[in-house]
Amino acid sequence: MERKKIVIIGNGIAGVTCARYIRKYSNHEILIISSETPYFFSRTALMYVYMGHMKFEHTQPYENWFWEKNRIDLQQDYVQEISTGSKSLQLKSGGTVSYDKLIIASGSKPNKFGWPGQDLKGVQGLYSKQDLDLLEENTKGGINSAVIVGRGLIGIELAEMLRSRNYPVTFLVRDDTFWGNVISKEEGDIIERHMLEHHIDLRLHSELEEIKPDTNGRVKSIVTKDGKEIDCQLVGLTAGVSPNVDFLKSSDIEIGRGVLVNEYLETNIPDIYAIGDCAEFVQHPSGDRRNIEQVWYTGKIMGKTLANNICKNKAVYNPGHWFNSAKFMDIEYQTYGWIFPTPRDNEKHFYWEDKKGKKSVRINFNPKTQEFIGINTFGIRMRHQAFDKWLTEKRSIEYVLTHLKDANFDPEFYKQHEQEIANKFNLENGTTISVKKANWKNLLSFSKQSK
Numbered sequence: 001m002e003r004k005k006i007v008i009i010g011n012g013i014a015g016v017t018c019a020r021y022i023r024k025y026s027n028h029e030i031l032i033i034s035s036e037t038p039y040f041f042s043r044t045a046l047m048y049v050y051m052g053h054m055k056f057e058h059t060q061p062y063e064n065w066f067w068e069k070n071r072i073d074l075q076q077d078y079v080q081e082i083s084t085g086s087k088s089l090q091l092k093s094g095g096t097v098s099y100d101k102l103i104i105a106s107g108s109k110p111n112k113f114g115w116p117g118q119d120l121k122g123v124q125g126l127y128s129k130q131d132l133d134l135l136e137e138n139t140k141g142g143i144n145s146a147v148i149v150g151r152g153l154i155g156i157e158l159a160e161m162l163r164s165r166n167y168p169v170t171f172l173v174r175d176d177t178f179w180g181n182v183i184s185k186e187e188g189d190i191i192e193r194h195m196l197e198h199h200i201d202l203r204l205h206s207e208l209e210e211i212k213p214d215t216n217g218r219v220k221s222i223v224t225k226d227g228k229e230i231d232c233q234l235v236g237l238t239a240g241v242s243p244n245v246d247f248l249k250s251s252d253i254e255i256g257r258g259v260l261v262n263e264y265l266e267t268n269i270p271d272i273y274a275i276g277d278c279a280e281f282v283q284h285p286s287g288d289r290r291n292i293e294q295v296w297y298t299g300k301i302m303g304k305t306l307a308n309n310i311c312k313n314k315a316v317y318n319p320g321h322w323f324n325s326a327k328f329m330d331i332e333y334q335t336y337g338w339i340f341p342t343p344r345d346n347e348k349h350f351y352w353e354d355k356k357g358k359k360s361v362r363i364n365f366n367p368k369t370q371e372f373i374g375i376n377t378f379g380i381r382m383r384h385q386a387f388d389k390w391l392t393e394k395r396s397i398e399y400v401l402t403h404l405k406d407a408n409f410d411p412e413f414y415k416q417h418e419q420e421i422a423n424k425f426n427l428e429n430g431t432t433i434s435v436k437k438a439n440w441k442n443l444l445s446f447s448k449q450s451k
Contacts, residue, residue, distance in 0.1 A: 243258030336374060
């Protein structure tokens with residue numbers, strides 16, 4: 001194999017995974033360029049640095065010597081321009097870098113929607129290491145109160161971070177339920193109650209209109225669209241993220257919301273590829289998924305797939321069944337397969353919630369065929385391998401409920417609810433499902449799959 005120079009823009013999970021597998025498969029020269037940090041780190045762990053649970057260096061999965069040992073060169077700089085004709089990059093430092101193959105893995109940036117005052121001191125998002133540093137600066141010496149604008153995971157992470165230092169937090173959500181574009185109202189109610197228990201002032205049907213400055217150009221308050229003014233010294237803009245592609249607008253590389261790619265992660269320019277949060281499929285290979293997938297595990301799969309395509313045999317990107325997980329302060333959330341806030345055609349939801357209102361299970365299935373389509377769980381940990389297998393095998397909801405103990409991943413001292421869940425389904429659907437004891441052969445099989 002002819003040795004090539006491969007340059008990767010971005011040192012997130014997608015870019016680093018791609019570099020690792022290119023090294024595994026080949027002797028190509030590899031250079032990762034990133035303006036964020038010298039070394040790869042776990043983005044989801046940033047919140048724990050602010051909360052004092054770990055130091056920043058503990059978020060780095062690899063020792064600093066790992067990169068030289070594996071012959072992966074690192075350069076901290078910002079790519080200002082790409083010349084596809086000369087196959088070169090213009091850097092902010094003034095230098096240029098040539099490439100044989102270029103991989104764009106530039107990630108995301110926090111959304112801004114043109115709010116008056118959105119660029120004031122004390123107004124920020126939460127995505128990068130620079131955002132973490134800015135948060136430390138913006139809360140240095142303490143603040144009296146903060147306002148968070150958004151409706152999803154980043155916002156609740158920021159709220160938890162600020163509450164860990166006892167800062168009062170007001171949370172603005174423009175919808176009638178929290179995270180209503182992803183989950184149903186009952187689960188939204190669980191999160192809302194939990195936020196109130198953590199002394200977060202959650203305000204539904206409340207939308208940001210303006211951010212007001214003090215005489216020093218720092219935020220002093222926000223005004224909502226219904227005219228209410230809320231004093232604050234910090235505003236967290238957490239209304240989602242967008243592909244970080246502004247630096248490509250003067251290039252020949254086609255972009256939409258993100259860098260447009262085909263099923264092989266190729267752009268319109270030969271030898272240029274895109275992966276991770278910044279990639280946008282012209283048509284997703286799986287058909288029923290979003291064209292931009294800003295999730296940790298999909299970035300990892302894209303990186304491995306592209307390394308294979310460059311070094312071995314071309315293969316279509318295949319992320320498998322959809323899944324995701326998160327944590328809303330003390331409540332863990334998992335989702336497997338497809339389950340939307342409102343059932344689509346030929347879909348029916350079954351919902352169970354424990355008496356304390358802390359745990360829930362929602363199952364989506366086809367009422368005609370009884371095929372299991374997807375599941376959401378709050379406060380109950382389930383095995384990814386179990387649901388991935390059952391979705392592939394197109395199992396029925398009866399099968400899933402019967403074998404639900406095989407999927408439970410909670411510690412053994414946790415209270416089990418499987419038969420209680422099945423009993424509610426029986427009552428609502430006239431069935432007589434009885435949950436079987438955990439099958440240790442299945443548990444062993446699932447454990448092997450996870451390694």
